Amino acid sequence: MNSFIFGAAFITALVLSAALTRDAGADPVRIMVAGLFWTATVALVWHQWVKRSLLYFARFGAFLGTAILVFIVYKSLSREDMFIVCSPGCPPRPGTFWPFLFQWAICLGLASFVIWGTWERFAAGWEKPSLRTFTWSVFIAAWTAACGYLLVRNTSLAVLKQSGKSFIILVGSIVGVIGGLFLIVYLLTLPSRRRAKRETEEFERLDAETKRAVVNQIDTLARRGNWQLVYQRSENADQFANGVARIGGQPLLPTGVEWPKSQDGKPGLFLLQIPLTAQRLGESWRDRLLSIFLVDYALWIVSQHRDDLALSIERAPPGEEYTQKLVRLQGIAVPFKEPAIDDEDGNTGFDTKSLLELNPALKERITALFSRPKVLLARLLNYRSNTSEVSTEDAILVGGNPSLIQGEHDAKCPTCNEPMRFLLQFCDVTEEEIMGDSGVAYVYGCDRHPDQCFGFVDFY
C-alpha cells in the first residue's frame, strides 16, 4: 500500500475509533461499532508491519458485525412493535418487514464467513462434516428460529399489507421498466422482422434449379467484362481441382508445411481455403490457392501454386483439436465497376445496383422472381445470407477493392518491402463468430513474391 494512503487511512481509523469509544458509554451496540473501527485500525497496522493475511481481521470484523445483529435481535425478543414506524410529529403507522429480512440474510452471510473463512473450506466442510459444520448448522437454525419468532410476533395484518404493497411497488416498477424497454424494442423491430420473415419464406419457395440459373446468369454475364469473385456455399462446387474451395474441414497443405501453433503451443484454427481465380488479380495470383488459419487472433496464411496441389494432402489438426464443420464453396463471378475517383462513399466496385444496371436481362428475370430484386441478390451472393443488402462485409470477396471497416492497412512485403496488393476479404466464417464484433479479415500479397501473404482481422 502507498505510504501516503496508508497514513491517511490509519489516522482516520484511529481518530474514529477513539471518538466512537469515548461516546460509546454503556451501550453495547455502540461499543461493538467502536470495536469494528478498532479492528480496522489494527488491521492496517498488521498489514503494514506484520504482513500476514488480512482474512483473519476481516473475519474478526464479520464476527463483530454478527454480534451486533444478534444483540439487536436479542434485545428485541420481547417487542411487538418492531415494524411500526414512529416518525416525529406523525402518528405511528405500519411499516414493512423487508429491512428485518435483509438483516437476517446479512447475518447468515457474516456468520458463515466467520465460521468458514473461504468457499473452499465451506465446500469441504460438507464432504467431511466436523465440529465446524455442526456449529454452523446450529447457529443458522437458532438465528433463523429467533428471526422467525420475531417476524411472526411483530407482523400484524397491517404490516403484512404494507410489506406486500411495497413488494408489489418495487417488483412492479422493475418489471415495468424492463418490460417497457422490451416492448419498445419489439415494436421498433417488428416491421423489419416481419419483412425479413416474408422474404425468407419467399426465398425458400424458389427451387434450387431457379436459384442456380440466376447465379449462372450473373456469372456468365460478369465474365464478359472485368470481374471479381464472391464465394458462396455450394453442394456441387466445381472449382479447379474439384472442391478445393472450402470453409473448415481439413485443408490441403503441402507436405513440408507444419500446422501453425499459437504462442502457448495450441494448434491454430483452420478457417478457409480459397483459390484466387479472379480475373482482376493478374498472373501471379490466378493459379494460387490460399489456406488461411486463425492463430492467436491473427491470420496465418499458406500460399501455394495449383501445381503443388498434387503434392498436397488433406491434413487434420494435430491432436484432438476442434475443427470447423466443412462447408464447400462455389465461386461466382460478379462484375467489377471501377469506382469513380471522387466517390466519397468508398464505393468498392461491388454493389447490387450496378449489378442490375449492367444487366437489364438479369434485372428483368429477377424482378419477375422476387418482390425485392436486391434482397434476392443479397441472399444469393452474401456468405452470411440473412442480410437484405449485398455487402462486402457479409461476403467472401476475391479480387475486388477492400471495403474497410477500420483504417487502411499498411501491408508491405517482408522480402522486398514493396506495398502488397489486396487479394481478398472475408466475413466471420467461424461457427462461434470468434473474429470479434462483426469481424472482417483482409488478405494482401506481394506480386513478385506470391508465397508472401499477410492478413488483418478488423472488427467494430
Ligand SMILES: [Zn+2]
Ligand atoms: Zn515482395
